[in-house]
Amino acid sequence: MQSVIRVALIAAALCVGAPAQNLPEGSGRAEIENLCKKCHDLAKTVSLRQDRNGWGATLNKMTALGMKAKGKDLRTVLDYLATNFPAEEVPPVNVNKARAIQLESRLSLRRSEASAILRYRKEHGDFQSIDDLKKVPGIDVAKIEAKKDRLAF
Numbered sequence: 001m002q003s004v005i006r007v008a009l010i011a012a013a014l015c016v017g018a019p020a021q022n023l024p025e026g027s028g029r030a031e032i033e034n035l036c037k038k039c040h041d042l043a044k045t046v047s048l049r050q051d052r053n054g055w056g057a058t059l060n061k062m063t064a065l066g067m068k069a070k071g072k073d074l075r076t077v078l079d080y081l082a083t084n085f086p087a088e089e090v091p092p093v094n095v096n097k098a099r100a101i102q103l104e105s106r107l108s109l110r111r112s113e114a115s116a117i118l119r120y121r122k123e124h125g126d127f128q129s130i131d132d133l134k135k136v137p138g139i140d141v142a143k144i145e146a147k148k149d150r151l152a153f
């Protein structure tokens, strides 16, 4: 049952991607329409947001699935996708200002960890660095370390 729901959700997510007619103008658009529409609609093509490496990997995957494209066209398509559908910028979480719910959702912390951070902040003042954050009792240090690029102080 659960997997049925998941498939339905993925299908829905793919359908709400940018409609074909909304592909931004630019060199590469015509190639995309020719190449990618052979196997699936364009909404699926641009449902992803990823960096250049990610798009390169997707194009390799499509080639492995049978897409036939000239090297020149592939490069044009890669430029187009990397420019128009780049990875979404996620602003960092300021741990001195964030509310508990933001710490939970943006850093995947447990509720108990988020409230421990708030309590510590109240008692000790602002965190100066990730080392301060690691001193919070009950915090999963590995989890904090893994998210260090998303932290701001």
Ligand code: HEC
Residues within 6 Å of the ligand: 032, 035, 036, 037, 038, 039, 040, 044, 045, 046, 047, 048, 058, 059, 061, 062, 065, 066, 067, 068, 077
């Ligand atoms: C030969 C057929 C074929 C062509 C041509 C093709 N695709 Fe795909 N594509 C697939 C298949 C099959 C899937 C589903 C793969 C899966 O679920 O593992 C897919 C899935 C995708 C996905 C969903 C994410 C993913 O990695 O599964 C994206 C994004 C995508 N294609 C982009 C493109 C782009 C961009 C082009 C044109 C440059 C393209 N495809 C051309 C067959 C193709």
